[in-house]
Amino acid sequence: MHLETETWTDVADAETDLALLPVGSTEQHGPHAPLGTDTLDAEAVADAAAEQYDDPVVVAPAIPVGIAEEHREFSGTLWTTESTFRSYVRDVVGSLASHGWDRVVVVNGHGGNIAALREVTARIVRHDDAYAVPFTWFDEVDEHTSEMGHAGPLETSLLRHANPETVHEDRLEAAADGGSDRWGDWQGRVNLAVDSHEFTENGVVGDPRESSADLGEELLDLSATALCELLDAVRERDPRPRTDG
Numbered sequence: 001m002h003l004e005t006e007t008w009t010d011v012a013d014a015e016t017d018l019a020l021l022p023v024g025s026t027e028q029h030g031p032h033a034p035l036g037t038d039t040l041d042a043e044a045v046a047d048a049a050a051e052q053y054d055d056p057v058v059v060a061p062a063i064p065v066g067i068a069e070e071h072r073e074f075s076g077t078l079w080t081t082e083s084t085f086r087s088y089v090r091d092v093v094g095s096l097a098s099h100g101w102d103r104v105v106v107v108n109g110h111g112g113n114i115a116a117l118r119e120v121t122a123r124i125v126r127h128d129d130a131y132a133v134p135f136t137w138f139d140e141v142d143e144h145t146s147e148m149g150h151a152g153p154l155e156t157s158l159l160r161h162a163n164p165e166t167v168h169e170d171r172l173e174a175a176a177d178g179g180s181d182r183w184g185d186w187q188g189r190v191n192l193a194v195d196s197h198e199f200t201e202n203g204v205v206g207d208p209r210e211s212s213a214d215l216g217e218e219l220l221d222l223s224a225t226a227l228c229e230l231l232d233a234v235r236e237r238d239p240r241p242r243t244d245g
């Protein structure tokens with residue numbers, strides 16, 4: 001059940017306490033993929049899981065701007081501060097909980113959001129009348145997780161499967177030529193780079209020529225299945241604090 005497309009009278013009858021909140025980013029993804037890649041991918045995973053899950057799940061509208069200042073040198077990138085982002089996520093989860101959808105999985109598509117989501121969901125569990133956990137889709141695709149770059153084979157593959165019209169396939173060669181083979185500029189274990197333009201000419205990390213719609217279908221299946229398993233765990237978990245001292 002997608003809140004954006006339902007009436008309030010219909011959602012009032014939703015017999016569930018489970019909700020999915022997609023969270024992404026509006027940031028550069030090379031010359032071949034859209035600025036909304038992270039949001040589109042998070043929405044695709046949330047939609048697939050909601051359709052696959054045995055019981056009703058409310059799907060909230062996606063949060064499309066995240067913590068992305070590291071891409072500020074590339075046109076079109078938008079970002080917010082960590083404190084603003086955390087407050088916004090907390091407010092949206094609180095809104096969902098006020099209607100009875102108080103077990104929320106935040107479905108994340110952007111690496112820059114991970115630390116802030118871990119912190120804010122813990123704060124929600126400790127201090128609010130809700131239970132929230134973060135889920136980052138590319139951490140849940142088995143051995144493919146190690147292939148994650150930026151606008152590389154994983155993100156591009158999921159787009160080519162779920163939103164193929166958004167990918168400029170004729171630019172994949174240029175994307176690979178201007179990209180980097182790893183994130184950062186390293187001296188030992190220290191990353192000297194602050195922003196992505198310091199180590200990638202066009203914003204790409206990884207080789208998007210290795211992407212395919214077939215791989216994207218596999219990634220969507222793996223991540224949606226993992227998300228459904230997480231929904232099972234969230235539904236059964238008792239987050240109440242101990243009262244025995």
